[in-house]
Amino acid sequence: MDQQAGQSELPGAGEQDDTDDDADADQLKNRVETLEQQHEEMEQKYLDAQSETTKLQQKANRLEQENQKLKQSPTFVATVKELTSSGVLVKQHGNNQEAVTEVTDERREDLEPGDRVTINNNLSITGKLERGLDARAQAMQVDHSPEATYDDIGGIEDQIEGVRETVEMPLESPDVFDSVGIDPPSGVLLHGPPGTGKTMLAKAVANQTDATFISMAGSELVQKFIGEGSKMVRDLFEVARENEPAVIFIDEIDAIASQRTDSKTSGESEVQRTMMQLLSELDGFDDRGDVMIIAATNRFDMLDEALLRPGRFDRLIEVPKPDVDAREEIFQIHTEEMNLEDDIDFEGLAEMAADASGADIRSICTEAGMFAIRDGREVVSESDFFQAREEVLEDEEEENHAEASQPSSPAFA
Numbered sequence: 454m455d456q457q458a459g460q461s462e463l464p465g466a467g468e469q470d471d472t473d474d475d476a477d478a479d480q481l482k483n484r485v486e487t488l489e490q491q492h493e494e495m496e497q498k499y500l501d502a503q504s505e506t507t508k509l510q511q512k513a514n515r516l517e518q519e520n521q522k523l524k525q526s527p528t529f530v531a532t533v534k535e536l537t538s539s540g541v542l543v544k545q546h547g548n549n550q551e552a553v554t555e556v557t558d559e560r561r562e563d564l565e566p567g568d569r570v571t572i573n574n575n576l577s578i579t580g581k582l583e584r585g586l587d588a589r590a591q592a593m594q595v596d597h598s599p600e601a602t603y604d605d606i607g608g609i610e611d612q613i614e615g616v617r618e619t620v621e622m623p624l625e626s627p628d629v630f631d632s633v634g635i636d637p638p639s640g641v642l643l644h645g646p647p648g649t650g651k652t653m654l655a656k657a658v659a660n661q662t663d664a665t666f667i668s669m670a671g672s673e674l675v676q677k678f679i680g681e682g683s684k685m686v687r688d689l690f691e692v693a694r695e696n697e698p699a700v701i702f703i704d705e706i707d708a709i710a711s712q713r714t715d716s717k718t719s720g721e722s723e724v725q726r727t728m729m730q731l732l733s734e735l736d737g738f739d740d741r742g743d744v745m746i747i748a749a750t751n752r753f754d755m756l757d758e759a760l761l762r763p764g765r766f767d768r769l770i771e772v773p774k775p776d777v778d779a780r781e782e783i784f785q786i787h788t789e790e791m792n793l794e795d796d797i798d799f800e801g802l803a804e805m806a807a808d809a810s811g812a813d814i815r816s817i818c819t820e821a822g823m824f825a826i827r828d829g830r831e832v833v834s835e836s837d838f839f840q841a842r843e844e845v846l847e848d849e850e851e852e853n854h855a856e857a858s859q860p861s862s863p864a865f866a
């Protein structure tokens with residue numbers, strides 16, 4: 454012991470102790486640093502795990518909700534017909550079942566006739582469909598104040614007269630029909646080549662009578678709303694009733710009302726269901742109020758005769774391609790706002806544009822303006838129209854000749 458004690462007291466022994474302490478301290482410090490680092494890493498991992506847990510929890514909640522929804526019974530679409538003292542009268546789409554259902558005061562305040570709502574199995578209203586979500590909004594265009602006027606249409610005065618008599622009179626003076634004791638005509642069918650002003654004519658009547666113009670294209674109905682065609686037709690008439698006075702315009706009616714074939718494909722029977730719905734809407738239209746129907750087709754020869762029976766389209770009006778005088782008038786209409794050189798020979802333009810439809814003439818006028826612009830001029834010259842004609846009618850001429858050689862469809866008045 455003594456020897457050890459004696460050794461510790463050897464010179465330099467204290468220094469050795471200090472060095473050892475320093476080394477221990479360094480070691481400890483390093484250890485603390487390592488532990489601290491490890492702690493930080495563990496903490497980070499813990500936070501990551503926590504956020505992962507939250508995410509998984511949220512996902513689990515979402516799946517749970519979806520699961521709940523899937524387990525719930527489906528909802529159906531219905532239209533509010535009336536708000537009565539005993540509840541809300543709704544009519545379910547598809548089966549036309551009507552029911553009176555009770556609603557809360559808040560819900561009642563939010564509803565009005567014509568609204569589309571979702572209902573459950575118990576026929577209770579579970580929600581209201583926003584108009585923007587309505588499929589029917591995509592299928593039809595509703596124009597509350599169409600701009601076309603009769604003055605914008607050239608060369609078809611007789612046709613304008615026919616449409617005014619059939620559509621305008623029942624809307625503006627229904628009493629005339631009452632006093633004579635006859636039913637007003639139910640609608641008019643315009644037929645003739647494309648671009649001859651059929652749509653314009655329908656819009657002009659709506660404008661003249663301050664009616665809402667509601668249009669739907671038969672081809673879209675068949676191509677875009679497969680399986681929903683008949684519902685869309687029903688909706689079309691419903692929207693019209695909601696917007697009285699209204700003019701319904703069904704363009705390309707041949708797409709839904711062509712002659713029935715024996716084909717049993719699902720596409721065919723779908724088109725036929727749409728057509729049957731259309732016929733039943735036309736038949737049940739006695740109580741139509743201020744709603745008139747105008748239909749149009751380029752394929753009169755294809756139409757199903759059922760559509761042409763009395764009481765459906767009472768008036769069939771042919772809108773032909775414009776003759777030379779009509780073309781002159783249409784040129785004048787479409788150049789009214791154009792900056793033209795003096796003394797344009799409109800008769801010459803009309804002769805030059807033989808076989809052009811009204812829509813072609815409008816394109817020729819626009820194209821003539823483009824020639825002037827490309828040439829750095831502000832004034833459109835006669836030769837611009839001649840050049841424009843080449844451009845616009847080049848591709849169409851062959852088609853027109855082919856069409857002209859076909860027998861024209863019968864015109865009724």
Ligand code: ATP
Nearest residue numbers: 605606607647648649650651652653783811812815
């Ligand atoms: P489609 O059968 O192809 O639907 P449509 O007969 O309904 O054709 P519109 O859509 O009315 O023809 O015409 C297209 C455009 O052509 C009109 O916006 C108008 O600018 C012009 N147009 C057609 N016919 C005439 C016309 N008779 N007078 C003046 N412009 C016309």
